Amino acid sequence: MFTMLHSQQADGYKLWLKYDKIENSELLNEYAEIVSSIYFKDDNDILKNAKKEFSLALPQMLNKQVKYSSNISSDNSLIVDVYENLPNDLKDLVGNDIEVLTDEGFIIKSLTYKKKSITIISAKKNIGILYATFRFLHLMQTHKKLKSIDLVDSPKVDLRMLNHWDNLDRSVERGYAGFSLWNWQKLPEYIDQRYIDYARANASIGINSTVLTNVNANALVLTPMYLEKVEALANVFRGYGIKVYLTARFSAPIEIGNLETSDPLNPEVEKWWSNKVAEIYKRIPDFGGFLVKANSEGQPGPQNYGRNHVDGANMMATALKPFGGNVIWRAFVYSEHDDTDRAKQAYDEFLPYDGKFKDNVLVQVKNGAIDFQPREPFHPMFGAMKKTPLVIEFQITQEYLGFSSHLVFLPKLFEEVLDSDTYQKGKGSTVAKVIDGSLYGNTLSGIAGVANIGTDLNWTGHPFAQANWYGFGRLAWDPDLSSEKIADEWLRATYSNNQDFIEPVKNLMLTSREAVVNYMNPLGLHHIFDTGHHYGPGPWVDNLGRPDWNPVYYHQADANGIGFDRTPSGSNATEQYASYLEKTFNDINTIPEEYLLWFHHVPWDYKLQNGNTLWDGIALKYQEGVNDVTHMIQTWDNAKPYLNDSEYNEVKMLLQIQLKEAKWWRDACLLYFQTFSKKELPEGVEKPTQSLEYYKSLKFPFAPGIRPQWD
Amino acid sequence: MFTMLHSQQADGYKLWLKYDKIENSELLNEYAEIVSSIYFKDDNDILKNAKKEFSLALPQMLNKQVKYSSNISSDNSLIVDVYENLPNDLKDLVGNDIEVLTDEGFIIKSLTYKKKSITIISAKKNIGILYATFRFLHLMQTHKKLKSIDLVDSPKVDLRMLNHWDNLDRSVERGYAGFSLWNWQKLPEYIDQRYIDYARANASIGINSTVLTNVNANALVLTPMYLEKVEALANVFRGYGIKVYLTARFSAPIEIGNLETSDPLNPEVEKWWSNKVAEIYKRIPDFGGFLVKANSEGQPGPQNYGRNHVDGANMMATALKPFGGNVIWRAFVYSEHDDTDRAKQAYDEFLPYDGKFKDNVLVQVKNGAIDFQPREPFHPMFGAMKKTPLVIEFQITQEYLGFSSHLVFLPKLFEEVLDSDTYQKGKGSTVAKVIDGSLYGNTLSGIAGVANIGTDLNWTGHPFAQANWYGFGRLAWDPDLSSEKIADEWLRATYSNNQDFIEPVKNLMLTSREAVVNYMNPLGLHHIFDTGHHYGPGPWVDNLGRPDWNPVYYHQADANGIGFDRTPSGSNATEQYASYLEKTFNDINTIPEEYLLWFHHVPWDYKLQNGNTLWDGIALKYQEGVNDVTHMIQTWDNAKPYLNDSEYNEVKMLLQIQLKEAKWWRDACLLYFQTFSKKELPEGVEKPTQSLEYYKSLKFPFAPGIRPQWD
Known part of the structure; x- marks a missing residue:
């Protein structure tokens, strides 16, 4: 029925900030009592936005207007x-609680x-109040008891950043959710409501920094024409505690500055960047700084x-320092003149620089x-680079994970990496x-996620x-x-608090992700994706310009x-890990099987832990993946009673794409690997x-997210 | 307040199908009585969609559930x-009313x-019921009396078509509303609710054909990979009476058919197209046909x-004929080897073909x-080409009208063209x-609009x-x-039925448009837009590859x-019009002043009808345009009491862009023309x-809607 479809449109737009009416009367009474008289100071933009969120959410959830006192x-029941x-x-x-914040x-x-039960929301700074507001409303959304709440919380990481790989033509490199939110054409005058809702969503999970532009930078x-537009966005985001960063193209002094060089030691170049930074801060006093991809790809x-x-x-750090800005320098580098295992190059290149960066460089x-594969061992730079604050870069957008058609819950991947023990300062030296x-007691810290937003x-x-x-925001x-x-949190805020829905869908x-x-x-297989767009399997690809762009190089x-x-008989990339891990990874008997083919070239008839040969094991894993998706569809079908038609249908259609593509992966990869193993499927x-030739013949010239040709 | 902003988001999405609750109790009673018991047969997809629309709209407008009888x-009060x-x-x-439909x-x-007052909605075919449903609901939305309704209506034009200039990478040539609705990547499995709502909106205004792809075709x-996706869209649109067309790239037999030629008289080529057409109709039995841009640009x-x-x-017509399909062949041609006034070339090229096209060619x-200018005299082919059904192509997207930042009500332009008298069969031979x-008694007729939808x-x-x-839909x-x-209709359905709001905003x-x-x-000035993107003024541009791509050629x-x-002293394009118009246009004393500079090269000190010199008159017209926008802003400000904050702010921000750009046009054009006239501004x-050099220096490499570079 259309009524449902329409309301669902709005629901999808509202993200996890739906603020549905609470039907449970006991909770409703508890919450209504807590907010029966609110003192909420809002004498600045951040507090105004916090109070606005209250004014939006409470009447919807509690189905009544709320009273504020001046x-x-x-x-007051709530202060x-x-x-x-x-x-x-x-x-x-x-006081004691505030002190530790x-x-x-x-x-x-x-x-x-004053002999009365009240609730208090407080913080050292305005931004803490905003974060508390969103958390308080979230607790109501997720039906938590609030009567005896005692929550003291601070973020553990300083920079909680989204990286938008958004181009000025609004294409999004590796974007699978439409196009860039930033409507440069209508900025600075036209402030799309989306900018505000984007900021609300980010603030609600504590994201405090956003890089607006692609690391492949323009x-x-x-x-000035664009900085005026960036300024307009920064003005919106400031009220939600979000700082704006830009990507800085290293050759900008030549391209827009009329210089003949962008040599970083050239005084003219240094001056150009200092002036440029001053120009930016004049517009955006709280500008975050630059994210730079240099000498890479x-x-x-x-x-x-x-x-x-x-x-x-x-x-760049010198230019930014007087204004409190940061340089975030990407370590994703590999040289076209170096045939070392690509997995080793960033470590080799950056480790010697440890301790040499200025204190506002991350x-x-x-x-x-390698590159955001479905599974990779953690990057060996983590833990090894001891004096330099490292920002971990996750990819929230699913470049190698089925685009936006596959349901993959990535916090499971993020958690696996963050919980990994580097052993670099003894056991317990986790990536987190x-x-x-x-x-190592760094004074700056950061987590970045390549956004999946469009x-x-x-x-x-x-x-x-x-x-x-x-x-991503919660883990940051x-x-x-x-x-x-x-x-659990997300399901409750987004779909339903019904436990019969939550348990199977959470599972x-x-x-x-598995x-x-x-x-x-x-x-441990990796990087066997089809060329360029990375949509679907391409393990046979062997014709790209560099060996390490080809799937055959990786498998x-x-x-x-x-x-x-x-291992030492190969590229010896294991040497970049702490010795305990180096040994564990080198030994085919101790290496966790999920990383087996990442580190070892293994005979087809090698016996896996479960007794299967490697060939049978690979084939059965592919099949298991397909079976997993079939099971996901069953789970979703069972959840239907708790969903409206549109909610159900939307995900069901996508799961069917996922199933089709899971089978495509299985069939294409197994047919191809079979040409080497010469063994029957178990x-x-x-x-x-279909035949292997059929799978090889598939071409997708307009798959989304491809790097634009002007670059 | 956010509540409003949120609801406005949904409102913008709902277009003119908002179905707001009717507050006027008299009307409410009248309507409630009319729909108190409905017999609504829905034994096929089109009728199902019609009844769904009832079920969506009536409960919202009347604030009560509606009863259907089987x-x-x-x-029954309504049958x-x-x-x-x-x-x-x-x-x-x-019966008598039905007969004329x-x-x-x-x-x-x-x-x-049976001695009872009832309302009947009927038609010869299901599609008529769907159109009647939308009209009936629209009449309620716009608060029309329905108690004694006697409405008999049929469309006057057969093909009421949207042309989407949408590329397979989802960029939209001359698109200023985001990107293509067609999410090719997720089709055919994923049916976006937008496809359904797009079809509803079109059906509500009688649009019955859509060309999914750009005339600059791929x-x-x-x-087959894409036809499967087109089929999925056609399956959605069929239930709303909308036929799908595709653009056919003339060289397709070479590019995807492995032939060495696409010579239309080559039997292999003919066979290839016949097979291709049969393949399409197997998937889409009601496929509309092909739109073709050939030997142009x-x-x-x-x-x-x-x-x-x-x-x-x-x-192509021969290939399509057995299946009932049409060829729509574009006359927008001009030759790179012909330096004849571009305004004359299409007429010169096509008139000799009149009567030679097969009967399924339009x-x-x-x-x-010329090309969708803010004002052009009607194309001389209209009325002159007597034996060939002509489809008129309007541009709904505002390529030359300020993109989607300028408020320009285009039906005023469409009406001006349609009401133009060609005199080709005596007075009253209007374009309409x-x-x-x-x-001329053509058996096929059509109106096309280049869509502004994204x-x-x-x-x-x-x-x-x-x-x-x-x-556009209503005029088609x-x-x-x-x-x-x-x-009036649109304002009532979209914003408000309050006359105090409607009158000034309608004005x-x-x-x-003026x-x-x-x-x-x-x-009568035209085509003085900046290069490529056509954003903003560029009357000075003189460096493009062909004379007739340059603004200096046109002014x-x-x-x-x-x-x-x-006139005869120039290109003599006037000769292509009927002799009455030819004379009128040739004579500087009789030509309507709005076309003056379209047809005449006029001295700067020529006296206009109001006594001003031409130079002063041009300058004052530019100023008048700016004043018009200032007045529009005042009108909008006065309308504020009838709008929610978000409705008001959204348009206000855009009007401010429009004012800024109107001034930009005025200043840039007058400074430039002043270099010739050497006269002071009146x-x-x-x-x-700013200086002329400043305006000339402006560059917009990422303005939206530019033709993609892969083409």
Whole structure:
């Protein structure tokens, strides 16, 4: 029925901020009592936005208007203000809790004040109040008891960033949810409501930084015409505690500055960047800084002038320092003149620079050493680079994970990486501790996620991809959160609080990442995607300009076996890990099987732990992936009673694409690998319905997310 | 307040199908009585969709559930069914009205049946019921009395078509409302709710054909991979009476058919197209046919093989004929080897072919002979080409009208063209009569509009651009409708029925088109837009590859005067019009002043009808355009009490862009033309704030809607 379809449109747009009416009367009474009289100071933009959120959410959830008082009085059931504005007797009651907060932290506490039970929301700074507001409303949305709440929370990571790979023509590199939110043509005058709702969504999960432009950068964004537009966005985002960053094209001094060089040690170049930075801060006093991809995949950089990454990063850091800005320098580099295993190159290149970067430089490292595969071992730079704050870069957009057609709950992947133990400072030296700065005492810390957000009505293309945006933000706030808790929170805020719905669907989410590993890249296989667009399988591809762009380079299948030997008999990439891990990975008997073919070239008849041969094991894993998706569909079908037609149909259609494509992956990969193994498919694996030639013939020239040709 | 902003998002998405609750209790009672018991047969997809629309709309407008009966009974207050299913006594009552209907027409009538007042909605075919349903609901939305309704209506034009200039990468050539609705990547499995709502919107205004792809065509859409996706869209649209057309790239037999030629007289080529057509109809039995841009602006065509347009069109027509499909062949051609005034070339090329096309060929002609300018005299082919059905092509998207930032109510432009008298069969031979086929008795007729629809939440970028989509559909249904009536209908359905709101805002709409003519191209000036993107003024541009791509070619400004001489002393384009018009246009004393510089090169000190010199007159017209926009802003400000914050702000921000750009047009054009006239600006014209060099320096490499580079 159309009524439902229409309302669902709006629902998808609202993300996890739906604020549905609460039907449970007990909860309703509890909440109504808590907010029966609110003191909420809103004398600045951030607090105004916080109070607006209250005014939007409470009447919807509680189905009644809410009363605000203009002074703190004994009538108030809820008091919301920053610590320094509280009356002294209230300060005394919460002082200890406030003390432990960071500038972004907050408290939400039930206490007895003037002999009355009240709730207080407070923080050191305005932004803490905004974060607390969203958390408080979220707790109501997810039907948590609030009567005796005692919540003291601060983010563990400083920079919680989205990276938008958005081009000025509004195409989005690796974007699968439509096109760029930034309507440059109508900026600065026209402020799309989407900018505000984007900021609300981010603030609700604690994201505090956004890089508006693609790392494959265009210098034009640094010209006055575009800076005026960036300023308009920054003005919106500031009220939600979000700082704007831009990508800085290293050759900008030549392209837009009329200089003949962009040599970082050239005084004219240094001056140009200093002036440019001053120009930006004049417009945007809280500008975050630059994200730079240099000397990587064709981007210009300091090496064009015989300089190195430290020279480049420090030159920009010097320009930004007086204004409090940061340089975030990407470590995703590999040289076209170096045939070393690509997995080793970033470590080799950057480790010697440890300790040489200025203190406002962070080095941003992808979660794994190759490129956002369904599964990779953690990047060996984590833990090894001890004096430099490392930002971990996750990809929320699903470049190698089925685009926005596949349901894959990525917090499971993020959690796996963050929980990985680097052993670099003994057992327990997890990636999370490297990132939050606690392992080596860094003064700056950061987590970045390549955004999966676009102009699609539901923002992310797949309704469940909203959970990846949500989960990224939650993990950036607290890298120790469990993916299970995140799935639970998101499902409740997005779909339903009904436990009979949540349990099976949460399980579906938590198993979905292993499913995609199984049907795409089991047992440590990686980078066997079709050329350019990375849509679908292309393990046979061997014709690209560089060896390490070709899938055959990564799987190394031959008559004997399959897998990339990264032990001492091969590229010895294992040497970049702490010695305990190096040994574990080198030994085929101790290596976790999920990384087997990442590190070892293994004979087809090698016996896996479960007794299967490698060939049978690979084939059965592919089949298992397909079976996983079939099971996901069953789970979704069973959840139908808890969904409206549109909610049900939307995901069902997408799951059917996922099933079709899972089978495509299985059939194409197995047929191809079979040309080496010469072995039959084991029992339990469905026979392919098409020939290998058919799969090889498939071409997708207009698959979304391809790097634009002007670049 | 966010509540409003949120609801407005949904409102923009809903277009003119908002179905707001009716507050007027008298009307509410009248309507409630009419629909108190409904018989609505829905035994096929079209009727199901009609009934769904009832079920969506009535409960919202009337704030109560509506009762349907499964048989016609004496209880029924409203009976909805096709004529042949009606009981005989009812048939007798409406038979005469039904008889005059076309297959798409309908009746909505109050009558006395079995001594009871009832309303009947009937038609010859299901599609008529669907159209009647939307009209009936629209009449309620716009608060019309329905108690004694007697409406008998049929469309006057057969093919009421949207042309989407949508590329397979989802960019939209000349698109300013985001990107293509067609998410090829997720088709055929994923049916976006937008496809359904797009079809609903079109059906509600009688649009019955859609060309999914750009006239600058890509042959890939004719491959099975894409045809499967087209089929999925056709399956959705069929239920709303909409036929799908595709653009056919003339060289497709080479590009996807492995042939070495696409010579239309080559038997292999003929066979290839016949097979391709059969393949399409197997998937889409009601496929509409092909729209073809051939031998124009670099597109391949029959002339590549020494053949002509008739050869090309008839070859495709032969392939389509057995299945009932049409060829729509575009007449927008101009030769790179011909330096004849471009305004003359299409006429010269096509007139000799009149009578030579097969009967399922229509020739599609732009409304004017140049290219969708703010104002053009009607294309001389209209009325002159007597034996060939001509489809008029309007541009709903605002390529030359300020993109989606300028409020320009285009039905005013469409009406001006349709009402133009060609005099080709004596006085009263209007373009409308040529197009609806009544002038020459054509058996096929059509109106096409280049769509302004994209992925923007509100579909068209500017909220008022929705009125251009709406108005196009209404005029395609009835080319004699007044733009005033259309504005009234649209405002009521979209914003408010309050007369105090409607009158001034309707006036704003009706004057908006003259405003844009004034501040961009007054007195017959044309094609003085900046290169490529056509964003903003570029009258100085003189460096493009062909003379007739350059603004200087079109305005011919020099020390003596300005304007393009199309009289016998010049290109003699006037000879292509009927002799009465030819004389009128040739004589500077009789030519309507709005076409003055279109047809005449006029001295700067020529006296206009109001006594001003031409130079002063041009300058004052530019100023008048700016003043018009200032006045529009005042009108909008006065309308604020009738709008919610978000409705008000959205349009206000856009009007401010429009004002800024109107001034830009005025200043840039006058500064440039002043270099020829050497005269001061007259009193009343504001002084430019920037230099001519400044305006010339502006560059917009990422302006939206540019033709993609892969083409």
